[in-house]
Amino acid sequence: MSAPQQNRRIVLASRPVGEPTAENFRLETVPVPSPAEGQVLLQALYLSLDPYMRGRMSDAKSYAAPVELNAVMVGATVCRVVESRHADYAEGELVLAYTGWQDYALADERGMRKLGQLAHPSAALGVLGMPGLTGYMGLLDIGEPKAGETVVVAAASGAVGSVVGQVAKIKGCRVVGIAGGPEKCRYVVEELGFDACIDHRAPDLAEQLAAACPNGIDVYFENVGGAVFDAVLPLLNTKARVPLCGLISQYNATGLPVGEDRMPHLMVQLLKRRIRMQGFIVFDDYGHRYGEFFDTMNAWLAEGKIKFREDIVEGLENAPQAFIGLLKGKNFGKLVIQLNK
């Protein structure tokens, strides 16, 4: 394979205030670096786009360091080794890496994991990757669902929500999804096997959710916040569990809504109904259990017990618009950028 000459990459040009815009990103072309001894040169085939990246664009204190201005946007990738100076990695091998929004990058063994023979390599960014691990661990370790209980998850057709709901079905729960629009809701019920799915755009969201949860809610896997949580809170049962995975409705917020301060109300509800609410960050809390998760999920996939859907967008140059759309729920399935073939 002849050595590539140009590396295209997208850097953080400025920090967003509220919703990110195209101007916050800049496409650059730089020379492709050469691997030193012990390194490989990776060509990214697939780039994962995920809501957590909005947090990295801000310099507010958070659980992970922000992306520096003019630095490459971070992200997980499925890559091919195109040049190897590492004895354990052969040219042509596929690896999972964290090379970000760019075509080429250098890595050593600390920065990549061999993928072996995967039927569907891009699944390593979704159902078999960080989003899958997030849904699996948050549901099982914090949510602790028991057969017969009711589990609710929003963004139900997405990378995390679809895993939460399908795993909850495997565990014998009644599962109610919330998704954006009739097409996604139909998919969630008919393809993924949820018991019901409610369109969060419905003006009577709260009433529809109450009707779909006649025995209340025992586990609410929180990944959106906002109006969905407002509809969920009155339905939470005594001893309910709320794994806090994400709050996508808040990521673009520039201030708090004005009106009543419901913080005391939330705490009173948690107290009276003895609810556990617990935030988690998947790689900090559960990274060490990735192997256990991977084996279980891979078996479920092979048995057809878990289905997944990808929304693949071609071309690095389209990553910013795709990411902006992700924060608005425009994708349908796990959003992946195909960078190279």
Next chain:
Amino acid sequence: MSAPQQNRRIVLASRPVGEPTAENFRLETVPVPSPAEGQVLLQALYLSLDPYMRGRMSDAKSYAAPVELNAVMVGATVCRVVESRHADYAEGELVLAYTGWQDYALADERGMRKLGQLAHPSAALGVLGMPGLTGYMGLLDIGEPKAGETVVVAAASGAVGSVVGQVAKIKGCRVVGIAGGPEKCRYVVEELGFDACIDHRAPDLAEQLAAACPNGIDVYFENVGGAVFDAVLPLLNTKARVPLCGLISQYNATGLPVGEDRMPHLMVQLLKRRIRMQGFIVFDDYGHRYGEFFDTMNAWLAEGKIKFREDIVEGLENAPQAFIGLLKGKNFGKLVIQLNK
């Protein structure tokens, strides 16, 4: 012992709006009932007054049924058997019961627990009773304090807070209390052995708390809410635990404060810092562990490792004012009404 003729009791005359007032209570005198076969007649010696009683005065949906209008106010008591038609209970024996705000009541074996030879019988309402169990279980089972961590508790001189802090010290933690006024703060540090105690009336509460917690807060045992929680929230460490035991600052609230809605802010903080917040109701969650708690606490008391303080008010007729004062923090130590000697 000649049979008593008159039973004095305090009933709920009306439901409070905001702070309870004397008019919400009514003192009545009724005939003393006679025990049927299998029952005993109890004379209450000590009545426990506790913040949870404010909730029982309201008919808002909560974890326990409200006290009916014109019914006797509920409450735990230490009683003497004064007439027995039950083979297992002798006249003169002391029992822990739940006979409420009155001098006499009937009970059978389901409604009482023998106290045996307690050095200090009223302690069965405090450090060895429900408040002690609350502090012990909430701290150890939900708070999971580890040696070297920082534990913060408000109402630190009170029945629950004083147990939380002293048990945390036994576990090797740095313990910071919050209490109302210099006298209580001095007691908390000098008598109970906390590392520091801050007056919640101080205008610079947040700054003082931050200075007293140079390594942040790992466990915040929540029993007050309001301004104290506002000062605590920014200091909570990654993976902090917040057992939610009570929110006394909210019990008299008639509406939510106006301003920014900080409910999303709280959820974002729980997420980013991976905090666990969990409500509990002591008898529902931990009633089955009372025996284990009692043995441990009784041993600590005998060894002098745990100290306690009571605020004893004489006379049933003074219970309403004492209770109204309790909600304002006027008591200093476990509030107990001495009904009879």
